[in-house]
Amino acid sequence: MRILVATAVPVERDAVAPAFEGMAADVLAVGVGPALAAAGTATALTRAALEGAGYGLVVSAGIAGGFLPGAPVGSLVVADEITAADLGAETAEGFVPVTALGFGTVTHRPPAALVRDAVAATGGRPGAVLTVSTVTGTAERAAALRARHPTALAEAMEGFGVAEAAGAHGVPVLEIRAVSNPVGPRDRAAWRIGDALTALTEGFGKLAPVLESWKQHD
Numbered sequence: 110m111r112i113l114v115a116t117a118v119p120v121e122r123d124a125v126a127p128a129f130e131g132m133a134a135d136v137l138a139v140g141v142g143p144a145l146a147a148a149g150t151a152t153a154l155t156r157a158a159l160e161g162a163g164y165g166l167v168v169s170a171g172i173a174g175g176f177l178p179g180a181p182v183g184s185l186v187v188a189d190e191i192t193a194a195d196l197g198a199e200t201a202e203g204f205v206p207v208t209a210l211g212f213g214t215v216t217h218r219p220p221a222a223l224v225r226d227a228v229a230a231t232g233g234r235p236g237a238v239l240t241v242s243t244v245t246g247t248a249e250r251a252a253a254l255r256a257r258h259p260t261a262l263a264e265a266m267e268g269f270g271v272a273e274a275a276g277a278h279g280v281p282v283l284e285i286r287a288v289s290n291p292v293g294p295r296d297r298a299a300w301r302i303g304d305a306l307t308a309l310t311e312g313f314g315k316l317a318p319v320l321e322s323w324k325q326h327d
């Protein structure tokens with residue numbers, strides 16, 4: 110099975126790519142944010158399909174903010190749910206997702222068996238990974254996100270875009286994130302990007318053989 114892995118930036122791609130050497134996999138840096146991630150992933154999926162060598166699995170991978178205490182810096186999170194957390198409308202009563210307005214979708218669910226296998230292989234923690242267009246920078250917003258998404262372990266900026274593209278092509282999706290910083294008050298200097306990239310490399314070293322042999326049953 111051919112695998113497409115989408116990261117946001119080249120350092121994430123370079124942390125993940127060694128795990129897939131010699132395998133039928135492409136690891137692409139598609140850009141920061143859900144729109145670029147969707148466009149880059151959809152383009153790669155379309156090209157592969159036109160070449161007659163379509164992908165059987167798409168993986169969104171990279172660093173993320175982690176919700177404490179479930180996902181400390183350096184830990185790995187395996188998404189059992191990929192949710193667009195800020196796709197909707199603010200109202201006097203609070204945030205309303207687009208689905209409640211009659212549009213689209215806000216959640217994609219990776220195959221449950223694949224999530225279980227990925228957790229077993231990597232020691233990662235299963236939980237919701239939120240996709241946001243704005244990095245959370247206050248304790249209030251972190252608390253509001255957790256109140257709306259009690260199972261959330263991480264937030265990042267690409268997973269939902271990657272999942273929308275995969276869904277449009279009928280291809281299953283997985284999201285794996287290594288935590289570089291806590292979700293909360295902005296302290297960019299405290300981000301441990303090197304530690305997270307190391308966790309990503311180690312995690313994918315264990316995960317890649319599992320993905321290569323995975324067959325969808327659910």
Ligand SMILES: O=C(O)c1cccc(C(=O)CC[C@H]2O[C@@H](n3cnc4c(=O)[nH]cnc43)[C@H](O)[C@@H]2O)c1
Nearest residue numbers: 117141172173174244245264265266267289292297
């Ligand atoms: O420093 C900033 O203000 C800033 C604004 C936009 C983007 C960034 C990035 O460094 C890109 C973040 C990159 O990594 C993922 N990431 C990592 N931590 C978080 C987080 O706490 N919340 C959301 N995304 C995060 C994200 O997927 C991006 O690709 C910095």
